[in-house]
Amino acid sequence: MTESPTEPFEHAEHAKHVAHSGDDFLSLVSVVIAVLAVVAATVGSLETMETAKAFAEKNAAVLLQSKASDAWAYYQAKSVKLNLYTLFGEQTGAKPEYAEKARRYEGEQKDIEKQARDYEHKSHEALEASEAHEHRHHILTVAVTLLHIAIAIATISIIVRGHRWPFHGALLLGFAGVAGAIFAFI
Template identity: 55%
Template sequence: MAELPTEHFEHAEHAKHAAAHGDRLTAYVSLTIAVLAVVAATVGSLETLSSGKAISAKNEAVLFQNKATDQWAFFQAKSIKKNMYEIAGAGDGPKKDDFLRQAKKNEDESNEIMKEARRLEHEAEARLHESETFEHRHHILTIAVTMLHVSIAVATISIISGGKRWPWYASILLGLVGSAVAGSAYAH
């Protein structure tokens, strides 16, 4: 729910108009609207950042998984070569020792490749978990910014209704709840 870059000018104009009329409640409500708009814009930016970080972490997870898949394919190739050298070294031919040495070399290399593949899979899982954390945060911030926008709308009802206080109080309450919800996105 991105706001227009000029929306804060509109809120400032409402505050200026209210101050010109000399109505204290309208001035307070307008000031409340301006504060809520700043908080909503901030939470909206945090929401956008969380969404971007979720996408980036998910892309990194895919990249690490692809690298791990490549390592597993390399591991299989080395294992096949090791088995072929073991079969060739099973006889009593003149190159028996060379074949067994090559089999051992391929086994050692395949063990290192396996370790790297597992490390890359672990990295992929970590990035996927990171992505899920950012996605969860994004959803919470979406709820928070929506509550803040609703609080701004409710505050304007106070001005439109000729100075009724209950919409203003309700907007302050919604704004506080929306801010608390936004804060809870970073609680874990």
Template identity: 45%
Template sequence: MAHDAAFEAHEHAEHAEHAAHSQDPFISRVSITIAILAVMAAGVSSLETLEASGAITSASEAVLSQDKATDVWGEYEADSLKKHLYGLAADAGGAKAAQYQGTSKEQVAKQAELKKQAQDDEAERDKLLATSRIHEHRHHWLTAAATLVEIGIAICTVAIITRRRAFWLSSIGLGLAGLALFGAAYLL
């Protein structure tokens, strides 16, 4: 989100405290609801930011793992060419045929190590991409949760202005729905 949730929560709490001094029990209850929703909004927004950061970080690390795998696969291919060239040189015979045959076999062993390393890097990439998707999934749920809670705060303000209980109950419902989406972010 592009705003400072902690600052907004503090602002809403101050407005709620000011309204509570009116000595109207309804206004006091709505003011307390605003304060509770503001704290919820701040917490959910903070977690939303953390999940977005987690998604970006994991995706970036996945790109680095893929780059490492690509480099190792390039080395694997270069060694494959060397192996074939030394094999051809050994097949051609000559004074160094045995040496070329030995070098060709060394390349085979080196290739096995490189293949394992590249596959490990690709497995790490896949793991990081899965982690990024989990963070992104949570971020989407938390965005919806924060939005519902913030709308609930706005409707509480309407309840204070109009002194209508239906608006206050609606805001509580939106807060509960936001809380449900918060839970869904970590359970689904």
């Protein structure tokens, strides 16, 4: 959710107008609106950061999987050479240089296999991290939406000149939004 950078100033301006009215309840509502606006902006920023982290981890997972695929292709190339030198060694009366090259390729294959499995493991970890950030992003989206609704409903208390039910509803929604934001990181 993109917010205007001047939105907190607008809420502060409304609060200043209400403060001049002399009604303590309306002043309280104005202060709560300003606090909710700051909290909503903070949660919105956290939501954006989680989105960026989810994309970064997903990109890392794809890159690591690509490296794993390359390593497996290299492994197979070494396997073909190993089989050829083993076959040449058997066909030509077991020349020592063929057996030596076959052992070398077999050793290289083991190193390449270890590296490919390591890339696959890291790719899986990055994918899991991406999913965790994405899940957190969804929770924060709901939390910031609740906070925005709370601000709108609290504003209704000012418009209807002191009716308390919208303010109490706004407080409940505000607490739910804050609780959701906290829950996202637990």
